[in-house]
Amino acid sequence: MEKNYGFNDYKFFTDMSELSSRHKSYDLSLGLPDFEIDPRLRYFLKESADMISHSYESLSGNSLLIENIIRFNLSRKNSLQLKYEEVNIVPCSTFGLYTSLKSILNNGDEVIVIQPSYYTYAPSIVLNGGVPVYYDLENDFKIDWEKLKLCISAKTKAIIVNSPQNPTGKTWNKEDWDQLYELIKHQEIYLISEEVYDIYHYDNAEHYSSFLHPELRKKTFCIFFIW
Numbered sequence: 001m002e003k004n005y006g007f008n009d010y011k012f013f014t015d016m017s018e019l020s021s022r023h024k025s026y027d028l029s030l031g032l033p034d035f036e037i038d039p040r041l042r043y044f045l046k047e048s049a050d051m052i053s054h055s056y057e058s059l060s061g062n063s064l065l066i067e068n069i070i071r072f073n074l075s076r077k078n079s080l081q082l083k084y085e086e087v088n089i090v091p092c093s094t095f096g097l098y099t100s101l102k103s104i105l106n107n108g109d110e111v112i113v114i115q116p117s118y119y120t121y122a123p124s125i126v127l128n129g130g131v132p133v134y135y136d137l138e139n140d141f142k143i144d145w146e147k148l149k150l151c152i153s154a155k156t157k158a159i160i161v162n163s164p165q166n167p168t169g170k171t172w173n174k175e176d177w178d179q180l181y182e183l184i185k186h187q188e189i190y191l192i193s194e195e196v197y198d199i200y201h202y203d204n205a206e207h208y209s210s211f212l213h214p215e216l217r218k219k220t221f222c223i224f225f226i227w
Contacts, residue, residue, distance in 0.1 A: 013119075061089025069226075077206045093196045093223050098124045100192050100221035101158070105130045109157035112148070118166050118194075130157065141170040145179050152183070158190040161210065164197040171201065173208050181216045191216060196225035 013030045020027035060066065066087045073080035090096045097120070101111070107129040113121050115136045122132040135151045138144055161180070163172040180191070193210040201207050211217045 060085075060087065065089060065226075069224075078208050078212060080209055080211055082211075093194060093225050094120050094124070096221070096223040097121070097160070097192060097194060098128070100190075100223070101125060101128045101130065104190050105157055108155060110153060110155040111157060112151050112159040114143075114159075114161060114165075116167060117160070118162065121160055131155075137168065137170070141165070141168045143176065143179070145183065149183055152187070152189070156187065156189050158192055159184070160192045160194065162194045162196075163210075164195075164200060164207075166197065171205065171207070172210070174212070177208070177210050177213045177216055181213055184219075185215065189219070191220040192223070193220055194223045196223060198224060 016029035017027055019025075020029075066084060066089065069087055070082050070084065073082055090099065101124055105111070105125070105128045109130045110133045111125045111130045113125070113132050113134050115134050125132045133151050133153075133156070135148050159180070161172065163176075164170065184191070191210060195207070195209055198207040198209070209222065210220050211222045
């Protein structure tokens with residue numbers, strides 16, 4: 001895969017952890033919390049285990065959880081209105097990304113990856129028969145829309161956007177989503193919008209989701225994380 005598709009950073013976290021241990025320094029590569037969890041969470045987990053329920057959950061996820069997700073998104077400053085059938089619960093964001101790609105890709109389809117990116121993006125594309133096409137951010141982490149346009153071909157099936165982005169912290173605003181829509185609106189190109197760091201905004205900034213764009217959301221898989 002490394003030779004054919006240009007990605008070689010799948011050992012990044014392992015290498016960083018080894019260097020951190022060797023030099024007795026802080027490892028900022030992977031989120032490994034060392035603080036106590038809320039005692040209420042321990043109570044609810046134990047309560048759930050003690051119920052001894054062995055039935056399968058709904059394919060879309062627990063209904064109470066979905067309802068609370070809908071309420072939470074409505075309460076945002078940039079209020080996000082979701083329908084019940086638009087929400088699916090999956091084990092993690094990487095699983096969500098993988099299954100999103102699985103549902104749209106045919107062999108040879110291209111997926112644009114904005115670099116730097118999380119290390120599972122390109123392998124997930126390849127495992128689903130796709131071909132990663134890389135776009136490198138500018139030094140100020142902004143998108144050069146003319147350069148991004150050059151990455152689009154007749155084979156392009158999707159583009160992956162991470163906002164706020166790991167690792168740059170770049171966030172997309174309304175104007176960015178508008179620009180992206182203008183770029184892909186005449187072609188069947190899906191957006192996979194990973195917004196798992198949505199609550200981590202600073203300097204009085206507010207998260208602006210791709211799902212707020214009335215047309216873009218029709219062709220978007222929007223991935224959030226429950227922290």
